[in-house]
Amino acid sequence: MIYAAVRAIDYYLPERVVTNDDLAREYPDWTIDKIKGKTGIERRHIAGAHECSSDLAVAAAQKLIERGVCRPEEIDYVLLCTQSPDYFLPTTACILQHKLKIPTRAGALDMNLGCSGYIYGLGLAKGLIETGQARQVLFITAETYSKFIDPADRSVRTIFGDGAAATLVRGSDGMAAEAIGPFVYGTDGSGAENLIVRQGGMRAHESGPKLYMNGPEIFNFTLRTVPRCLQEFLERSEKRVEDIDLFVFHQANKYMLEHLRDKVKIPREKFFIGMESFGNTVSASIPIALRQAEMQGKIAAGANIALVGFGVGYSWGATLIRWS
Amino acid sequence: MAKNEFLHHLEDLMNVSRGELRGPETLSEMSAWDSLAIVSFLAFADKDLGVNMPVSELEKCRTVDDLYETATRLQQQG
Numbered sequence: 001m002i003y004a005a006v007r008a009i010d011y012y013l014p015e016r017v018v019t020n021d022d023l024a025r026e027y028p029d030w031t032i033d034k035i036k037g038k039t040g041i042e043r044r045h046i047a048g049a050h051e052c053s054s055d056l057a058v059a060a061a062q063k064l065i066e067r068g069v070c071r072p073e074e075i076d077y078v079l080l081c082t083q084s085p086d087y088f089l090p091t092t093a094c095i096l097q098h099k100l101k102i103p104t105r106a107g108a109l110d111m112n113l114g115c116s117g118y119i120y121g122l123g124l125a126k127g128l129i130e131t132g133q134a135r136q137v138l139f140i141t142a143e144t145y146s147k148f149i150d151p152a153d154r155s156v157r158t159i160f161g162d163g164a165a166a167t168l169v170r171g172s173d174g175m176a177a178e179a180i181g182p183f184v185y186g187t188d189g190s191g192a193e194n195l196i197v198r199q200g201g202m203r204a205h206e207s208g209p210k211l212y213m214n215g216p217e218i219f220n221f222t223l224r225t226v227p228r229c230l231q232e233f234l235e236r237s238e239k240r241v242e243d244i245d246l247f248v249f250h251q252a253n254k255y256m257l258e259h260l261r262d263k264v265k266i267p268r269e270k271f272f273i274g275m276e277s278f279g280n281t282v283s284a285s286i287p288i289a290l291r292q293a294e295m296q297g298k299i300a301a302g303a304n305i306a307l308v309g310f311g312v313g314y315s316w317g318a319t320l321i322r323w324s
Numbered sequence: 325m326a327k328n329e330f331l332h333h334l335e336d337l338m339n340v341s342r343g344e345l346r347g348p349e350t351l352s353e354m355s356a357w358d359s360l361a362i363v364s365f366l367a368f369a370d371k372d373l374g375v376n377m378p379v380s381e382l383e384k385c386r387t388v389d390d391l392y393e394t395a396t397r398l399q400q401q402g
Contacts (some may be wrong), residue, residue: 216363
């Protein structure tokens, strides 16, 4: 039996940085301390005017290639999760295949999900590998939400940052047990209106895409859904909180994460928060946090890591990975 | 929760001075009642009062007193 496993992760953040100091200058009634205290974010990276998701994705993938984790010619599937693609068409993953010099025999697919996207992408990668359709999946999550954000909308501008993460998911027939899974998924489209970019789509095609977020509704959705999702995940994986070495939730904002951690009673030392320097990077937030945790020595080989994603859709999911 | 204690929590999460809130204040007229404060209030209601306050209920609240009364009512309803 071939099992899929997360082999390595790397990430790229755009060079331009917007600090809390910059925001406090624009919004004088918001102090730097208040922004940091309520969001846990000190700065966020913002893509340049001509810098798109594919550019961030290529930079993240190049880091994996330069580290010797994989070679382009070995990749047989490119999976890109983004809600800010370069174009409506063609598929941005096709552009990535070309830019990264991945063989033309490789499959390439975009998937459109936000903060739960990393979980769903791992599910797809696992399915492709364990059914023999692919051996090495380059799974990239890349977002430039800043391009959707009205500069006057301080509440979302404070939270979101741009970034991309590249994950190599590789199949191996030498493993005793699965290294990704089980999965819990969930969807509630009744919340679609609460985090939405209407403009630019076919239903509302006036110019100038603009992100709308109903923060209180999103917060309540999270409070309702994440504890239930986590409970279901623990039951399905037949684990207890004590059996998990590290919990990595979607890095929404520190305040929300601390509240959730407290609510679901996860010890602080097992709960990774690492968004101070780049904010909420949507589907890239979990893999960026994983790479940070790895670099900080917080993940040992064989560690059981629980991943939980939740947000726009509404959509949520959880899975378990064994670090290799 | 007694009203005084409730007001103290609200003052903390709105980053205003102790004793500044009495109850009749109109929320929409207070710059401190911003998006960050609203989310902090929902977290406080969830953690300290055991109330998942629907946003539709929150939107009906005009004053600080309305917040207290709504939170207390929902808490009693369990």
